[in-house]
Amino acid sequence: MSLTIYGQSLDSRLLIGSALYPSPKIMQDAILASGSQVVTLSLKRQNPQQQSGQQIWQYIQQTVKQNKGFLLPNTAGCKTAKEAVTLAQMSREIFQTDWIKLEVIGDDYNLQPDVIELLAATEQLIALGFKVLPYCTDDLVICQRLYDLGCEVIMPWASPIGTGKGLMNPYNLETIRLRLPDATLILDAGIGKPSDACLAMEMGYDGILLNSAVALADNPVLMAKAFANALSAGEQGYVAGIMQQRQTAHPSTPTLDTPFWHQP
Amino acid sequence: MKVLVNGQGYELALPTEQNLQQALQLFLNNNQHQGTFAVALNGEFIGKESYQNTQLSANDSVDVLFPIQGG
Numbered sequence: 001m002s003l004t005i006y007g008q009s010l011d012s013r014l015l016i017g018s019a020l021y022p023s024p025k026i027m028q029d030a031i032l033a034s035g036s037q038v039v040t041l042s043l044k045r046q047n048p049q050q051q052s053g054q055q056i057w058q059y060i061q062q063t064v065k066q067n068k069g070f071l072l073p074n075t076a077g078c079k080t081a082k083e084a085v086t087l088a089q090m091s092r093e094i095f096q097t098d099w100i101k102l103e104v105i106g107d108d109y110n111l112q113p114d115v116i117e118l119l120a121a122t123e124q125l126i127a128l129g130f131k132v133l134p135y136c137t138d139d140l141v142i143c144q145r146l147y148d149l150g151c152e153v154i155m156p157w158a159s160p161i162g163t164g165k166g167l168m169n170p171y172n173l174e175t176i177r178l179r180l181p182d183a184t185l186i187l188d189a190g191i192g193k194p195s196d197a198c199l200a201m202e203m204g205y206d207g208i209l210l211n212s213a214v215a216l217a218d219n220p221v222l223m224a225k226a227f228a229n230a231l232s233a234g235e236q237g238y239v240a241g242i243m244q245q246r247q248t249a250h251p252s253t254p255t256l257d258t259p260f261w262h263q264p
Numbered sequence: 265m266k267v268l269v270n271g272q273g274y275e276l277a278l279p280t281e282q283n284l285q286q287a288l289q290l291f292l293n294n295n296q297h298q299g300t301f302a303v304a305l306n307g308e309f310i311g312k313e314s315y316q317n318t319q320l321s322a323n324d325s326v327d328v329l330f331p332i333q334g335g
Contacts, residue, residue, distance in 0.1 A: 019334050040334050042331075089309035
């Protein structure tokens with residue numbers, strides 16, 4: 001069962017970041033082990049004395065080539081719509097993709113998206129021909145507005161970036177899924193454990209975007225495989241149809257012909 | 265004429281250096297110049313096709329960005 005992002009069909013429902021790994025080699029191995037075909041990356045200033053950035057870029061290019069994948073540049077660090085639009089245009093020139101993971105941060109403490117600037121940036125970028133994947137809070141109305149602007153993909157947070165706290169507000173996330181049945185919903189940020197990803201997939205989310213949970217694991221390659229399995233389990237559970245919870249106990253074993261010791 | 269490049273001050277003495285295409289050769293080392301980068305001038309994106317026709321002015325702020333890992 002594949003994930004479709006702006007018409008592009010993908011074999012994996014996992015989108016993965018390229019940051020924070022112990023080494024470029026482990027990054028490459030973990031991404032390949034995850035099966036993900038979408039790798040996020042960014043743009044930053046570099047002084048003439050620095051060389052390392054180009055090496056990382058070469059590793060990311062090799063990795064994406066190996067898994068027949070796609071780059072998803074982000075606008076990390078932007079705090080205004082203007083900054084985000086400029087950075088998106090720079091990314092498009094470099095990476096030759098209209099996809100942009102749109103981040104506009106409103107608070108330095110919890111890196112919460114500034115949804116007002118996010119909406120403004122989304123509108124401008126769509127007008128410029130971008131295919132926007134906005135990182136937003138788990139606010140139903142904001143998600144609706146993003147969808148109405150033309151975002152086929154919406155990416156609410158599970159919890160603040162890098163916290164690993166998992167799904168802070170499952171009710172909000174379930175409501176977004178219920179109210180936006182046609183949107184491609186990808187849970188982004190705050191995932192800590194494979195079971196977090198599984199839970200979101202059981203809710204009917206279309207995919208998961210994560211980075212720290214794999215990169216900061218003791219064994220990133222094994223954790224990448226664990227997440228791939230968790231996504232599959234959650235997706236299959238959703239498709240299979242999860243039973244309704246019941247208030248009272250119901251015996252699983254048939255009660256007809258119960259043995260003699262319960263006879264009066 | 266002084267300009268800021270990635271927040272660092274540079275003095276451009278010759279008129280020819282005030283062209284963005286030429287100035288980038290001064291700002292970047294060889295690997296960077298032959299590598300992958302994109303440019304913004306005073307917060308506005310400047311496409312590669314426009315480097316040759318872009319003149320820098322005093323106190324302009326140039327950002328030269330490179331690919332890096334990200335989440």
